[in-house]
Amino acid sequence: MKKVIVLALIVVFAFATVAMAGYDDKCAKCHNGKxxxxxAKMLEKFKTADDFVKAAQASKSPMMKSFLDKGDELKAAAGEIGLK
Known part of the structure; x- marks a missing residue:
């Protein structure tokens, strides 16, 4: 029974993290201007969502490493900041 409860909790937490995949939840913590x-700076720098995604995936920053293969999340973040 304990295994079932633990498995259910893991599934719940896994879906909860997927639901928090936006700019305000993940990106804004570091992309704060400091x-x-x-x-605002990203909107000046990037003209399209595709430019934004390509630049994010080409980043050499270790902080961006976990996002390099998450094009869908990056595209969603681009939309949230106002890029099309």
Whole structure:
């Protein structure tokens, strides 16, 4: 019975993390203008969502390493900051 409960909790937490995959939840913590460029600077720098995704995936920053293969999340973040 304990195994079933633990498995159920793991599934719940896994879906909860997927639901929090936006700019405000993941990106804004570092992209605050101090650690990394903020939303306004990124809007100045990137003209399209595709430019944004390509630049994020080409980043050499160790902080971006976990996002390099998450094009869908990066595209969603681009949409949240106002890029099309």
């Amino acid at each position: 650690t990394s460029p903020d939303k």
